[in-house]
Amino acid sequence: MKTFLKIGDQVAHALETGGAIVALESTVIAHGLPRPRNLETALAMEAAVREEGATPATIGIVSSHIVVGLSPAEIELLANSEKVAKVSRRDFAPVLASGGLGATTVAGTLAVAAEAGIRVMATGGIGGVHREAERTFDISADISELARSPVAVVCSGAKAILDLARTLELLETAGVPVVGYRTSEFPAFYSRASGLVLEHRVDDPGAAARIMKTQRDLGFQQAVVFANPPPDAVAVDERELRGLVDEALQSAAASGISGKALTPYLLDRMVRTSNGRTLDTNIALLVENARVAARIALALRAA
Numbered sequence: 001m002k003t004f005l006k007i008g009d010q011v012a013h014a015l016e017t018g019g020a021i022v023a024l025e026s027t028v029i030a031h032g033l034p035r036p037r038n039l040e041t042a043l044a045m046e047a048a049v050r051e052e053g054a055t056p057a058t059i060g061i062v063s064s065h066i067v068v069g070l071s072p073a074e075i076e077l078l079a080n081s082e083k084v085a086k087v088s089r090r091d092f093a094p095v096l097a098s099g100g101l102g103a104t105t106v107a108g109t110l111a112v113a114a115e116a117g118i119r120v121m122a123t124g125g126i127g128g129v130h131r132e133a134e135r136t137f138d139i140s141a142d143i144s145e146l147a148r149s150p151v152a153v154v155c156s157g158a159k160a161i162l163d164l165a166r167t168l169e170l171l172e173t174a175g176v177p178v179v180g181y182r183t184s185e186f187p188a189f190y191s192r193a194s195g196l197v198l199e200h201r202v203d204d205p206g207a208a209a210r211i212m213k214t215q216r217d218l219g220f221q222q223a224v225v226f227a228n229p230p231p232d233a234v235a236v237d238e239r240e241l242r243g244l245v246d247e248a249l250q251s252a253a254a255s256g257i258s259g260k261a262l263t264p265y266l267l268d269r270m271v272r273t274s275n276g277r278t279l280d281t282n283i284a285l286l287v288e289n290a291r292v293a294a295r296i297a298l299a300l301r302a303a
């Protein structure tokens with residue numbers, strides 16, 4: 001992969017000098033949030049990382065290069081273009097060969113971060129096991145990539161539309177530690193509660209960094225998921241969330257939506273039915289996760 005990497009100047013400098021770096025995915029920009037707030041959010045996440053004293057590396061595919069540290073103009077391109085591919089591992093070769101634009105998922109971002117030597121990334125929610133996966137086989141490539149990329153992933157759990165219990169089961173099978181960040185419960189993305197208890201918890205960036213260091217000392221290749229609940233002020237109540245998700249799933253089924261189009265459809269549907277509340281929550285947690293990731297990346301330098 002190295003020959004395809006185009007490392008941005010600031011990221012290259014941080015890599016050379018041992019600076020703290022946070023990788024950021026771009027699927028959430030291109031496919032996960034509506035315009036114009038997608039671009040605002042991408043830039044706000046980068047600003048949060050910088051405020052904490054770390055360097056952001058938003059990752060995406062532009063002109064047959066895997067760019068690690070997209071420029072603001074390139075981020076804008078991904079945010080506003082009509083045709084942007086959603087890139088997990090299976091998509092890299094076709095998209096690079098085509099010369100088109102690509103936005104990396106958590107899976108794609110992990111693969112690149114691991115190759116570039118970046119040890120921390122932030123996102124909203126990881127992908128996982130979809131409801132009724134026994135029928136559809138729809139299980140995110142994020143799980144397989146988490147099993148092979150030694151990177152700390154700061155998120156607010158998995159996407160709320162998933163089967164969260166099965167997602168945790170599969171992460172266990174894949175050998176991926178899931179650690180609550182100031183919580184003992186797996187958050188449900190928009191809501192702080194899911195009823196799913198986590199066995200491991202940390203309460204500060206230093207403790208998170210010690211887990212990352214130990215994972216590396218063990219020689220383990222798996223990522224560590226740090227599950228950070230959405231900020232109290234914007235979190236959606238668990239019961240209300242269940243209603244929104246169920247309605248969106250029914251609507252998708254009625255419209256025959258499936259495969260990689262499903263997630264963007266459900267997210268958009270919930271933004272509408274909640275009068276924009278889930279969007280505010282989504283943006284707030286993305287920025288907060290970027291911030292926490294930066295703190296962990298800084299702590300990792302001392303670990």
Ligand code: PSU
Pocket residue numbers: 025027028031032033104105106107124125126127128139140141142159259260263267282
């Ligand atoms: N969570 C969100 N919005 C998103 C995603 C997650 O709130 O857009 C994206 C992430 O990039 C994640 C991807 O890696 O969805 C998973 O997609 P799939 O289930 O198709 O693998």
Ligand code: MN
Pocket residue numbers: 138139140141259260
């Ligand atoms: Mn899928």
